[in-house]
Amino acid sequence: MTEELAKVYVPADTERVVSERWAASGAFHAEPTTDTTKASYSVVIPPPNVTAALHLGHALNNTLQDVLVRYHRMRGFNTMWMPGTDHAGIATQTVVEKRLLQQGIKRLDMGREAFIEKTQEWKDEYETTILGQLSELGASCDYERARFTMDDMCATAVRHAFYTLFKDGLIYRGKRLVNWDPVSGTALADDEVEMEDVAGHMWYLRYPLEDGSGHVTVATTRPETMFGDTAVAVNPNDPRANELRGKNVVLPIVGRVIPIIEDDYVVLADPDSTDAKAQMSSGCLKVTPAHDPNDWDIGLRHDLEAINVMAADASISDQYGWDEISDEARPFIGLSREDARAAVVEWFEANDLLDKVVDYSHSVGHSYRSHVPIEPWLSDQWYVAASDDRLAGSALRAQRSDQVTDLAPEHQAGDTNGDGELRFVPDRYARTFQQWHEGIRDWCISRQLWWGHQIPVWNRTVESAAADGSITAALVNTEQGTAVAIGSAWSAAGGVHVARQITDTEIVESVCVPNDSTLRRLERADATMDEAALVAALEADGFVRDPDVLDTWFSSALWPMSTMGWPYPEDFPETTGNDTNLLETFNPTSLLSTAREIITLWVSRMVMFNRYFLDGQLPYNDVFIHAMVQDGHGQKMSKSLGNGVDPRDIIYSHGADAMRFTLVQMTTDTQDVRMPVDMVCPHSGESFTPEFITTKAGHLVAAPTQNSPGDPNKSMVSAYGVAVGLVEPSNDAPLARNTSAKFDGGRNFSNKLWNAVRFAVGRLDGATGTSKPVDVSSASFVDQWILARLHHTISTLETAVENYQFNVYADTLYDFIWHDVCDRYLEAIKPTLDDDGNQQAVLGAVLDASLRLMHPVCPFITETLWPHVGQARLGDVMGLELPASDILATANWPTIDAGLANAAVVANFDRAYRLITEIRTLRSKQNVKPKQRITVHAPAAVLELVDGAGGLVETLAGIGEVHPVDAGPPPVNSPLAFEGSQVFLSGMTDEVDLDAERERLEGVVSQKQKQIGGFKGKLSNEGYVSGAPEHLVQETRDMLAAAEADLAAAQAALDGLG
């Protein structure tokens, strides 16, 4: 006998033990195999950023993945869940930089190597925390394989991918507008730009027409960029367009003569419009291609020059492409953008060219890092040609045909590997994916950071005159900036050598160097140099490595490949098995589960890269987009708001299984789920609703300091207060953990299961069961019923998993275990269990199967109970396969014969249960004590039902004796209406409370009358009778008849009361 089970399930007592048992048994480890009898099921984790600990959103996503992974493992798939973390370039560099700054250390002072070392330490710390959290929440990852986006294996993939794209002309150097952060001196990705509403102004500036016939008035929020104006645009539909056509204006201060062009991007002026833009518009737009993304597009359409008038710090500068500085303009050079704005406005006013100034509130992009306004700035960056058909087109062709609409002919699925196989769940997200690729822009992949994969390109600038003859020959007649492949010693040695003419007199040469694993496999004319030698030679020749690093998403995009050893798994023995490797076995993976804001940043890029590098193969077939967890006020949980919840807090207050169960139950296919969050007082352990304050931005957050609910002299600090740096936890005022009553349901459910098993173990201890498998047809009524319910439950759960209906899974489990097994089955078998060997076997089997079904959602408690239930197993049930296993995590999913789904038994059970409920209601109304046994007097049909239910009604309704009603009602009785006949109860009390009885029956009568009215109304509708399907009409007729019979019975009973 295993040790006794405690009265209450205490998760903390067992979770760690169970985790260790799993780890020791290697239950989650998968090996590559060519065994075709064992299909693969694989998932790569969306690697969490090493910037911070996991929050509840991660807990949700990883729980869902774990449910699927554990389910498929039990179904016998060769199952692998690849864990890992993401270096998260900009985010990590920012937090580390901030941390160092608090100690007075500046990044630039310490130098690149030392800084990377520091960042590495941070990464190690958080990687440990994150993997620990995953394990605590029960994620059944193959932890031995844990990867990091910057480890050797991933770095090798990055190098090979970059090299391949570079060689194939899909990576290029472009002068483009980037989101420039002038304070941190780096370009930001679009998603790193935060839009903020700013109360600014609209300035109306007059630009004189060249012919002296007047002026046009342009409206702008950014007067300081006017130095770079290269046109004024009007809408072609503007009435003034005709008279302005073909004219030029003289740009004030600068003196540049610029054309008036027509472009329908320009918003027509309309002071009466509800649209703020139309209200504010003057109808004329100054066009500054080098300093505004929309103007850049206009510039492309009209072939305008882009004149960059700013330096990297956003001061006005003549060093970046602005020549011919007028005397008037010279004083502005060197001014900051803020000072320049004031000075320009002042100049216009002084020269009587300022028409007016209007207050204008608008949205301005700000740096996620430094929080200053972003400067759209022209700079040299590396790009991936995502818009190329080989990438974006391929992603579009990947979409399943029933999830894509009006796809351009050239993008329609063909017959290439992977075409038409990508499926989104819920399917509406396919639209997001499609629209993104139809409007995709090339992907800026360089970042001016130190933390990341440094770009593997070495550059040098040479004077055209001094350049190699083959280079100048190759560059003849190419446009400036166009890269041309060069045959050279470098390309012979395995590099990719390109050259670009960047000015009339200068050429830039770039050599992309692959790493050794790639070099070794290249057919190259000169195979004498390895990577180190090649780099040394390049540097000796004046080449310098590009200091930038790659966008974090570049390495993430390779995740389903890089973690499995691509491109050369044989270089990493841990990825190979006897006859195959991870990549062959597990890519494409089965599923990606992620949040919807990642569709463009990550899903898209994984699809493009996996398909490009692996011959059209998709990274996964299914993409499941899960809901977002909001706080109790409907606000997104986020780091900056400090309203995130650490899953460890919930595990502490409720246990991992309770958290998982509740998260799974909350997962419907809507967009958001709301999670009201409470705090736990660290002094008393009491949970309470904190005091909320409103931030400047209008968010409701927990006040930084909270008083203890039990003792107003004690206080604590909130996660919000700490997150925004307003307070620090101390001994007197520690950080309060969070909790939420939402998880009580999960906790109670765990406890319910625990006690059901406790009951069975106690009652079956010493029982003998049955020597041969139970033939269900000879089992008792309730046993047949619970097996039929088990059959139904198993198939419902299987369908739910297939369709990613997580809430259905949780609700179905809950309903089966709590209501069917505990409330009905266990209560019903109490009187018979001890003497019925078949029943003992069925009970053990039902609990065994229940643990298996519940395991994917609640792995800890089920694994803990597993040996106890094993002990309680007293024989098999025919048609129910429950193969033994030491560890539940690797046990088989139950299979059950369709023959056990006995519909007639279920129908009779439901009838009997309705009778039970009627009797219980009546007992309750008459205040009959639970222990009091009563007598039923019933007509033949009801007697037959009660008899056939084998004691069920007697046990659950507290019936002592059952008599036929032939002899007429007993002397002291309470009548009830059941299935159209009268059933009498006696022996409840000495004197029936007639008033209560009358009230109850009157309620029944009026309810039945109302129903009858409804049915009759329906049936008197000619359209319904002739238009609705026959079976529905018949159903209504049957219900009407039943209701009428019930009404008559209730009325008779009422009359009988006198």
Next chain:
RNA sequence: GGGCCGUUAACUCAGUUGGCUAGAGUGCCACCUCGACAUGGUGGAAGUCACAGGUUCAAGUCCUGUACGGCCCA
């Protein structure tokens, strides 16, 4: 500005192609410490399905519009 989602009981949410008398959990009320479980049991009260139109024999479900809340992309 474009796109998406939500609005159903006091609260948090289900409700699959239109078709039972709209469900669950929590909370609330009453009774119950009966040998698994008070993190429990039994019974009960509680909803104009946001609003306005429309389609249909039939609308919580489909269509149009409005209001409010939220998210994503510009």
